[in-house]
Amino acid sequence: MLRWLYIQLIWLHPGPFRWRFGDEMLDDFDRSALRARPRYFADAVGSLARQWLLRPEFRPESMPVAADAPLETWGVPLFQTIETYKPHPAALVQGGLLAILSISLAVVLIAKAGGVARPFLIGTHFSRPGLLPVDRNSMTASDLNTTVKLGPDPFEAWLKLARPYFASMPVLRALDADRDWTLSPQEIANAPAALRKLDLNSDGKLTPEECGLHLDPNSVPPALLAQLHEHFMSYHPVLAALDADHDGQISAWEIEHAAASLKTLDRNHDGYLSADELIPFEMAVYAGLR
Amino acid sequence: MKPDPDDYLPLAPATLHILLSLAVEPMHGYGIMQEVLRQSDGRYNLGPGTLYDNLQRLMKQRLVEEVAGPAAEANSRRRYYRLSQLGRGVLSREIARLEDVVHEGRARLRALKPRRA
Secondary structure, three states: HHHHHHHHHHHOOOHHHHHHHHHHHHHHHHHHOHHHHHHHHHHHHHHHHHEEEEEEEEOOOOOOOOEEEEEOOOOOOHHHOOOOOOOOOHHHHHHHHHHHHHHHHHHHHHHHHHOOOOOOOOOOOOOOOOOOOOHHHHHOOOOOOOOOOOOHHHHHHHHHHHHHHHHHHHHHHHHHOEEEEEOHHHHHHHHHHHHHHHOOOOOOOOOOOOOOOOOOOOHHHHHHHHHHHHHHHHHHHHHHHOOOOOOOOOOOOHOOOHHHHHHHHHHHOOEEOHHHHHHHHHHEEEEEOO | OOOHHHHHOOOOHHHHHHHHHHOOOOOEEEHHHHHHHHHOOOOOOOOHHEEEEEEEEHHHHHEEEEOOOHHHHHOOOOOEEEOHHHHHHHHHHHHHHHHHHHHHHHHHHHHHHHOOO
């Protein structure tokens, strides 16, 4: 429950920050002691306010929505619209206060209900009063016949998610020439040439539609369209990395330097981009892989 | 143009502690938090949000850079960070500045001590 709440707090951070540091924040949370977790929540709420209110240089600028823009999004896939980008500052403050109250309430309830983890001993090198004595003379020698069974490969779960994800992303389909759901150093080096093949109108740059956004531009007001473009480009790590200046499209310069941009996704520095480095953080969380 | 380390001074306490933590060897985020706690005798407890906000800014300023971690942690979610050449220069200048402050402070406090007649 606490972990789920913490993931929601990470999820509320701006895309570039969440994409870059979300995994590490969650890893730190997982390693923290239970008694330190209220402090982690307070820190995450503070970080949330700081990132949205004080760090505009680290997130893509959003386009203002016209006051009279209609809100209907007919024909727009739902996953493009669930994240409300750059909410009003007053809404942020109210949301922050509500989050603090909710989390405080949850922590108090858990503490009152005796949900605090109790320490228990699973092994010791030294005998202590209260431990059952072991009579070693009563042990009989036996052959080593323990069978060790290996569980399913954890990466297989990533591949199950990667197959449909790669299939739905023209950019990844173009980059992954050998269809193994992993980008090799060779494929990364060939990225500029692969990306140019997606430039259907030959204007030298890639628009979100050319990158896989299925949307009829005429069905959506221009201001909302710009926001949807930025959502799409910042949601997918591979597009967020390629769109280095976060202007919502991949320019000719960005295509030319695509290999260097893609290498920033290589978290384990093995030269390859595997599914766990390419699939969006939120998608992995909902699939139970984070 | 080569950046001047003096342009980054004075450093905020969190920044100073993070740079100090990375002065010896590359570290991951959780290691930095533990090191800051140790340096400050438990008085300065950085949370992940504060730490990564600072790391984000320090990487943009090119004072800190990401490096490959040990091979044993290749599949870990951890990332490793180290001081850049510029970061090391900034940290040195900040330490020198703090030494001057301490020196000046001690001299003034000595002057304030009551003297025997």
